[in-house]
Amino acid sequence: MKVLIIGGGGFVGSKLARVLAGRGELRGAPIARLTLADLQAPAAIDAPFKVDCVAVDITDAAATRALIGAGYDVIYHLAAIVSGQAEAEFDLGMQVNLFGSLNVFEAARALGTAPVVVYTSSIAVYGGETPDPIEDWSHQNPQTSYGAQKAAGELFLSDYSRKGFIDGRGLRLPTISIRPGKPNKAASSFMSSIFREPLQGRSAVCPVDPEYAHWFLSPRRCVENLVIAAELPAEAWGLNRCLALPGRTYRIGEMVEAMRRVAGDAAADRIEWRPDAEIKKIVLGWKAEFNPLKALSLGFVRDDSFEDNVRFFLADDIVT
Numbered sequence: 001m002k003v004l005i006i007g008g009g010g011f012v013g014s015k016l017a018r019v020l021a022g023r024g025e026l027r028g029a030p031i032a033r034l035t036l037a038d039l040q041a042p043a044a045i046d047a048p049f050k051v052d053c054v055a056v057d058i059t060d061a062a063a064t065r066a067l068i069g070a071g072y073d074v075i076y077h078l079a080a081i082v083s084g085q086a087e088a089e090f091d092l093g094m095q096v097n098l099f100g101s102l103n104v105f106e107a108a109r110a111l112g113t114a115p116v117v118v119y120t121s122s123i124a125v126y127g128g129e130t131p132d133p134i135e136d137w138s139h140q141n142p143q144t145s146y147g148a149q150k151a152a153g154e155l156f157l158s159d160y161s162r163k164g165f166i167d168g169r170g171l172r173l174p175t176i177s178i179r180p181g182k183p184n185k186a187a188s189s190f191m192s193s194i195f196r197e198p199l200q201g202r203s204a205v206c207p208v209d210p211e212y213a214h215w216f217l218s219p220r221r222c223v224e225n226l227v228i229a230a231e232l233p234a235e236a237w238g239l240n241r242c243l244a245l246p247g248r249t250y251r252i253g254e255m256v257e258a259m260r261r262v263a264g265d266a267a268a269d270r271i272e273w274r275p276d277a278e279i280k281k282i283v284l285g286w287k288a289e290f291n292p293l294k295a296l297s298l299g300f301v302r303d304d305s306f307e308d309n310v311r312f313f314l315a316d317d318i319v320t
C-alpha cells in the first residue's frame with residue numbers, strides 16, 4: 001500500500017500523516033511507503049514504514065505528474081489556498097484550488113490504475129438561497145470564490161470517478177476547530193484562535209457576535225473521517241462521490257461556555273468581542289445547519305460536544 005498526501009505539510013495533512021504512521025495500514029494492507037508533498041518539503045515523521053518528504057507545486061502540471069507517476073494506491077489531495085486568501089487573491093485561488101486540483105486528478109488518471117483519491121472540499125460550497133438545514137441533496141450555491149473552486153473540483157472528482165479514471169471520494173469538511181499553530185488566512189481562523197490563544201494564556205479577538213452559529217468538527221475526528229473515506233468500498237459511495245461530513249452546530253457563545261467548563265473562567269475571559277465587517281460578510285454567508293444522513297449511515301464520525309474539541313486540543317496539541 002503506497003499512500004501520498006498532497007498538502008502533507010499543512011494542518012490536517014500533517015495530523016493525517018501521524019495517524020497513518022500509528023496505524024501502519026490502510027484498506028487492509030500494510031503501508032509500504034508514505035509520501036508527504038507540499039510547497040516546501042514537509043518535516044519527516046517517525047513511522048514503521050518509509051516516509052518521503054518532497055516539494056511540489058500542484059499548479060505545475062508536469063511536476064504533479066512526476067510526483068504522482070511514482071504510483072500510489074491512495075492519494076489524499078488536501079492542498080489548497082484557504083477561504084480568506086482565495087477571496088483576496090482570486091487568480092491564486094483559481095490556479096491552486098481549481099487548476100491545481102485538475103492537475104492532480106489528471107496525473108492520477110494517467111496512472112491507469114484508478115487509485116483512490118480523497119479530496120477535501122468544504123461546506124463553503126453551500127450558501128445563498130438554500131434551505132436550512134442542508135440535506136444530502138441540497139444544491140451547491142457557493143458565495144465565495146473558494147467555495148466555487150471547491151465545488152468545481154467536486155464535479156470533476158465525480159466525473160473522473162464515473163469514467164473509471166480514479167476512485168474519488170470528496171468530503172465537505174466543516175470548520176475544523178480547534179486548529180493549533182498560528183492564525184491562517186481562512187475567514188474562519190478566529191473560530192480556532194478564540195480558543196487556542198486563551199487556552200495558552202493569551203488574549204484573542206472575536207469578530208462576530210456570541211449568537212453567530214456555525215458547523216464544526218474537531219481535528220481528531222476530521223482525520224478519523226479521512227481514514228474512513230479511503231477505507232470505504234467504492235460501491236458504498238454510489239453515484240454521488242462527494243458528501244458533507246458530520247459535525248455539530250454551535251453558537252460561538254455556547255463554545256466559549258464549553259471552554260469555560262473544561263478550562264475555567266480565566267481562559268474564557270481572555271476573549272475580546274470586537275465585530276469585523278469584512279469577516280462577517282464572508283462567514284455570515286456560510287450555512288450552519290446540516291443533516292448529513294449519508295455520511296452518518298456510512299460510519300463517518302463527529303464529536304459529542306464542543307467540550308470534546310477543547311479536550312482533544314489540550315491532549316493532542318499542547319505540549320506540556
Ligand SMILES: NC(=O)c1ccc[n+]([C@@H]2O[C@H](COP(=O)([O-])OP(=O)(O)OC[C@H]3O[C@@H](n4cnc5c(N)ncnc54)[C@H](O)[C@@H]3O)[C@@H](O)[C@H]2O)c1
Nearest residue numbers: 007009010011012039057058078079080120122173175176
Ligand atoms: N481546516 C478547515 O477548517 C477546513 C475546512 C474546510 C475545508 N478544508 C480543506 O481541507 C484541506 C486541508 O486544510 P488545512 O486546514 O490543513 O489547510 P492548510 O493551509 O494547513 O494546508 C494546505 C496545504 O496546501 C499547501 N499548498 C498550497 N498551495 C499549494 C500548491 N500550489 N502546491 C502544493 N501544495 C500547496 C499549503 O502549503 C498547505 O500546507 C484543504 O483542502 C482545505 O481547503 C479545511
